[in-house]
Each structure stands twice: as structure tokens, then as C-alpha cells.
Amino acid sequence: xxxxxxxxxxxxxxxxxxxxxxxxxxxxxxxxxxxxxxxxxxxxxxxxxxxxxxxxxxxxxxxxxxxxxxxxxxxxxxxxxxxxxxxxxxxxxxxxxxxxxxxxxxxxxxxxxxxxxxxxxxxxxxxxxxxxxxxxxxxxxxxxxxxxxxxxxxxxxxxxxxxxxxxxxxxxxxxxxxxxxxxxxxxxxxxxxxxxxxxxxxxxxxxxxxxxxxxxxxxxxxxxxxxxxxxxxxxxxxxxxxxxxxxxxxxxxxxxxxxxxxxxxxxxxxxxxxxxxxxxxxxxxxxxxxxxxxxxxxxxx
Amino acid sequence: xxxxxxxxxxxxxxxxxxxxxxxxxxxxxxxxxxxxxxxxxxxxxxxxxxxxxxxxxxxxxxxxxxxxxxxxxxxxxxxxxxxxxxxxxxxxxxxxxxxxxxxxxxxxxxxxxxxxxxxxxxxxxxxxxxxxxxxxxxxxxxxxxxxxxxxxxxxxxxxxxxxxxxxxxxxxxxxxxxxxxxxxxxxxxxxxxxxxxxxxxxxxxxxxxxxxxxxxxxxxxxxxxxxxxxxxxxxxxxxxxxxxxxxxxxxxxxxxxxxxxxxxxxxxxxxxxxxxxxxxxxxxxxxxxxxxxxxxxxxxxxxxxxxxxxxxxxxxxxxxxxxx
Numbered sequence: 001x002x003x004x005x006x007x008x009x010x011x012x013x014x015x016x017x018x019x020x021x022x023x024x025x026x027x028x029x030x031x032x033x034x035x036x037x038x039x040x041x042x043x044x045x046x047x048x049x050x051x052x053x054x055x056x057x058x059x060x061x062x063x064x065x066x067x068x069x070x071x072x073x074x075x076x077x078x079x080x081x082x083x084x085x086x087x088x089x090x091x092x093x094x095x096x097x098x099x100x101x102x103x104x105x106x107x108x109x110x111x112x113x114x115x116x117x118x119x120x121x122x123x124x125x126x127x128x129x130x131x132x133x134x135x136x137x138x139x140x141x142x143x144x145x146x147x148x149x150x151x152x153x154x155x156x157x158x159x160x161x162x163x164x165x166x167x168x169x170x171x172x173x174x175x176x177x178x179x180x181x182x183x184x185x186x187x188x189x190x191x192x193x194x195x196x197x198x199x200x201x202x203x204x205x206x207x208x209x210x211x212x213x214x215x216x217x218x219x220x221x222x223x224x225x226x227x228x229x230x231x232x233x234x235x236x237x238x239x240x241x242x243x244x245x246x247x248x249x250x251x252x253x254x255x256x257x258x259x260x261x262x263x264x265x266x267x268x269x270x271x272x273x274x275x276x277x278x279x280x281x282x283x284x285x286x287x288x289x290x291x292x293x294x295x296x297x298x299x300x301x
Numbered sequence: 302x303x304x305x306x307x308x309x310x311x312x313x314x315x316x317x318x319x320x321x322x323x324x325x326x327x328x329x330x331x332x333x334x335x336x337x338x339x340x341x342x343x344x345x346x347x348x349x350x351x352x353x354x355x356x357x358x359x360x361x362x363x364x365x366x367x368x369x370x371x372x373x374x375x376x377x378x379x380x381x382x383x384x385x386x387x388x389x390x391x392x393x394x395x396x397x398x399x400x401x402x403x404x405x406x407x408x409x410x411x412x413x414x415x416x417x418x419x420x421x422x423x424x425x426x427x428x429x430x431x432x433x434x435x436x437x438x439x440x441x442x443x444x445x446x447x448x449x450x451x452x453x454x455x456x457x458x459x460x461x462x463x464x465x466x467x468x469x470x471x472x473x474x475x476x477x478x479x480x481x482x483x484x485x486x487x488x489x490x491x492x493x494x495x496x497x498x499x500x501x502x503x504x505x506x507x508x509x510x511x512x513x514x515x516x517x518x519x520x521x522x523x524x525x526x527x528x529x530x531x532x533x534x535x536x537x538x539x540x541x542x543x544x545x546x547x548x549x550x551x552x553x554x555x556x557x558x559x560x561x562x563x564x565x566x567x568x569x570x571x572x573x574x575x576x577x578x579x580x581x582x583x584x585x586x587x588x589x590x591x592x593x594x595x596x597x598x599x600x601x602x603x604x605x606x607x608x609x610x611x612x613x614x615x616x617x618x619x620x621x622x623x624x625x
Binding site: 190192193195196197198199200201202206210211214215217 | 382
């Protein structure tokens, strides 16, 4: 038993708040308004820094430097964003966005493809060392990227993949989590389905593409969202292996924009870049919201 | 249409032998039911014929050709699974067409054959639906349809009706039988339900712990069971077994026992435990002196003795069944 379990076991059960009421959905009148008020205040609290960043990206450098900072957008929107996208500070932001997009998509698709295939192998084939391989994959869950970053760098440098998309993508592509997730999902697929496909004449890969893959689509969508954001937010790895500014990704690029020594920070451009960096993940999450939530909540029968 | 023969077919999982040598020759178009309690190896036997389980020893031949080493798809069989095993993301049409599509059948022919099968099974209106939008009975039909469109040499059914409610089960069992007669395809049908076995089979294989205890036509098996197991398993309510006056253990079917009024009358004394009037017939449960319960099946119109009365049991010696 871990310490946390022991603690949980000793804590007396706490009555769920609102247990005496008819439940949250049924609540009417003042309670409803209070709930909404609480949520709105919370939302404003969270949203405020983002709003400030947006405001800062639409005004000029002197306006930012001279307190108090305005709370309403200024008139420099187009200029600041054009400057950020086309020239940036070290590299044009448009280029960095493109790099990030390639890396995030590469990692998301690569991870999904590899983990689908390895989960397929582990669940549907009996080969010597099957369990061993599964536990080896599982073991990598316990090693964070930072632990193996030096040897990985060595390998990538040895292959001459520094400052390249393959160097950005391949080392991050293996995923124990996704393999594990697909393994669990495949194990819930009835054996009879695989047998029916066998009787129908489907070879293993045909079964994989025609039946297993379409059945996993909600899981794949959910995973895609998570992995895209994971790839998009990579910081340490791109920082290590991209020395050429034209290969910088956006998340590390923002940090690179910060002035060193006595340089003056171009805050409007940095803020515009930050806002731009948020847009693709937001699009992915909002665009795939329905599939994403379905993938997390329900398992298709 | 094809013949199917099993020659001393055995199956071992590790060191445990679960099927101890089954022999049968199945004629073209014959409907064979494999019946037995759960764990008797009936499904394993079917799966060996399907090619989903390897054959440890012996030989399985379809139309005289050994198929032991062949993949399921190369055996010219089609199988209906217990849980239907329909592909959940495909429409009914695609479910039925999938096997043909893999075999590379031209599109026009696929559509024609699927529609033909759909008409036969009256599921034409559902062709565009997904399996989850269908009821249990409709799913069952789709599973049948998927087997029919392939025009296989042998149909294999693995307890196809066990997930349906009682009424639908009776209806489907008639339909399956009728369909099989129309198509004339050799069939192997696994069930644990002896009523299904009795009503559907041309011949049945009664399995008991990995042995084929008896192979024969339903009525032949019913009236001349080869073993005590078969006598007890086939027939509902089951055969009564008891010791009768120093003549050893005998079995008598419930309908062959009759109640004679008055204690001491008949060949055996008993007391009435309770009675179940079913309308057309009444099942009277009686308790022997040694405490064991027997069942007597009598006509619904016959008088029902009150609980606790002492009665005598009589039967014709011709109906006694003895097993070594």
C-alpha cells in the first residue's frame, strides 16, 4: 500500500457536498445564479493574463513600457502581427509556426501509428517474448525524457539529424502511454470479431485496417488532441537540437526572443507571437472537441 | 454442398485432453447438432472444424479433402457466432459483403447476392443500418445473412440462439431449419439446449466430457440412449434413475411412469411432493422412501393427487433403461 492509499483509507468518508439537495442539475433560483457567478469570476481570473497579452500585442513598445498599461486594445494590431509573422526577432514567426506544426503533426501521427501497430502485435499475436516486449515498452513510461536526453542527443547527432525535422520528431515518437491505451482498448474488442474476420478471409493487416482501425477512431481522435498539444509544447528537445534559427519551433522561439544582457525586448512582437502560438492548439481542441470527449467518455460497443 | 468427416479427432490444451477422439461422417445437406452441457468440448470441436483451433490429432475432411492445415477462409465454411460478431462500424450490407469483398467478387455480383440473402431473411429494409440500430433477432438474421452470401460448403453455428428471448428462439429455430433445407447446405450446429437438438437435428452428437457418447437421429437417441448420461441429458424433464427392488439401477422416462392410487400399490411406493400443472400435461414430483425425487408426466386431464398422499408408481418393463 502506498502512502496515499493509506491516507485515503484512514480519512473518514466525507459527505458529498449537495448530497441533501436534489443534485446540481435540479438547483434553481439563487443557487443557479451563484454557481454561474462563481464560474464567470473564475473564468475572468484565468482569462485576464491572456487578455493582457492580447492587449500588449496591439499597442506600441513605449505604451507597454510606461505604466499603467492600458486594458483596451490599441491600434498597432496589424503592424505588430505583420512584423512578427514576417520578420520576428531571430526568425519569422510564420516559419516557426510551420516548424511547430510539422513537429506536432509528425509526433502525433507517428506516435499513433507506432503505438497502434505495437498494441496490435502485443494483443493479437502470440510470439516468443511477447510479455517481455510489453513490459519493456511499459518500462519506458517510467523514464522521463530528461533522463535519457543526453544519450538521445548523442544518437541524433550521430545520425546527423541535428537541425532537421526528423531529429525533432523521431526521438519523441515512441509512446508507452498510447501503446498501453490501445492495448487496453483492443483487449475489450471481442475475440469473436477477429474470428469472424478470419472466417471472412481477412488476413491480419486487413483485419487491422478494415475493422480495428475504424473501431478505434474515437480513441485515436482523443489521443491525437493530447499528442498534438504534447508535440506543440515541446521545449527542451527543440532547444537542444536546433541551433539554426530557421529550424526553431514556436514555443522555444518565444523564449529565444527574450533579450539577453542590455538588449531591449520588443514586447509587442513577443506578445503577438505568444498569441499566435496558442491558436493552433485551440483550433485542434475546439475542432475535435466532440470526438475527443466521446473518446474519453464512452467506449464504442 | 459437401460431405464432412471427422476421423478420430482429438484436442489437447497443453497436457489436458479435452476431446478424446470423435468420429462421424456427415452426408451432403445433413443438419447435425452437437449437444452437451457447458465444458463438454462441443464448441471446441466446432472451432476445430472452422479452423479457429488446431487439430491435435486425427483428420477433418470436407468433401473428402483433408483441411487440418487450411486457414478458415480456405475451407469453404461460414460460421454464425454466439454473439453474432457483426462489425459494429459497418452497415448491414457491408457486414454481409465483407467476405465477398475480400474474395474479390465483382461489385455487381456482391450486391446481387447480398440482396438475395436479405430478401430470404427479410432484412432488406435494414441494409443501410448499423448493427447497433438492430434488435437481437435482426442481428441474428444479419449474422445468418453473412454466412449465406458466401455460399459455403458447410455452415457452422455456435449457439446462435442463446442470446435471444424464449419466444424468438422458437421462431428462429424453425426458420434456421427451414432455410437450411431450402439451401441444402451441410450444417454443424452447436447448442446446450436439448430441445433445439431434438427439434432441429437430422442426427445429433451428444457430447459428454470430450466423448461423443452417442450419435444418432433424435428419436433414436431419445428412445435408445447409449449411456446413462445421454438418457439423463436428452428429454425434459430428465429421465428418472432409481434402484428398483434388487434389479439394480434403472432409468424410466417421466411419461412412462404412472401413478396408482393407494399406498402399497404399483411397483414402487412414494409420496407426492408437489405437482406442476402445465395445462396439456401435469408434472407430478414424488419422493421415494430413500428421499430421492422422481418426476411423473401425466395427461393434463388426469386427476392430480394431493400433496403428501401416499401413492404407487407403475411402469411397463419395456420402458426400463439399464446402463452397465
